[in-house]
């Protein structure tokens with residue numbers, strides 16, 4: 001499986017660490033233990049498209065968001081976390097379509 | 109109790125990679141004096157000054173270095189500037205010049221918050237050179253090393269023999285040549301892994317030659 005890092009382009013999935021599904025952190029002032037447990041440990045894990053976070057551990061060491069299909073492992077979009085601007089430096093890698101080309105190789 | 113032996117006049121820096129015999133000491137570094145003309149050669153280049161720079165990807169420091177993430181080139185002073193990450197650079201220069209190199213970078217900071225680290229003794233560096241270098245490296249690295257994707261002057265941080273490694277293509281004499289930079293504690297492992305991968309191509313150890321950049 002190849003994952004398209006928004007900075008580095010498509011890389012072997014073994015270079016990444018799976019961080020988890022994108023969720024909203026509960027408000028510490030009002031959250032009860034059940035909400036914390038759900039936030040920390042529960043995943044919805046649908047058979048379909050899921051928005052999740054990955055860390056390019058063996059590469060640029062940046063976190064990024066990806067939309068991945070859990071059945072086909074196709075990745076249709078990746079982007080840096082909201083706080084960071086789009087990586088203009090490696091826009092060429094993404095624009096060249098290499099990412100889209102490679103992700104279709106994913107197999108369930 | 110006998111008299112204490114006199115202290116050695118000068119301290120000797122050692123690479124984490126055991127030098128192939130014959131070993132010698134030059135400019136304060138223990139290096140291998142072995143010379144090879146094999147088709148594929150592996151050199152321990154750890155004595156090179158290594159300076160890590162962290163700064164904004166588009167600030168004064170970045171503009172002064174003039175190298176974007178994913179590329180490597182020599183500046184006017186002959187320092188090899190590697191764009192090793194977003195907002196991260198690795199500077200490779202002749203042995204012993206790290207403090208001066210770091211000073212030159214911070215002088216350009218112009219008030220920007222930037223960090224420089226002398227990682228010379230904390231990292232290992234080696235160079236794999238020769239016509240079959242790409243084929244040998246392809247055995248332990250998943251990156252497409254073809255000229256179209258990884259041309260001369262390309263820099264990637266990736267997994268080499270399962271190890272996080274800065275890989276820089278820096279061709280020499282018209283032949284493919286790669287610099288591999290990793291943590292010091294993994295240096296001997298990576299060196300041995302590359303010798304193992306290069307075995308079928310007749311790899312041989314070639315000693316370090318100053319200034320080495």
Ligand SMILES: [Zn+2]
Nearest residue numbers: 005008056060
């Ligand atoms: Zn990356």
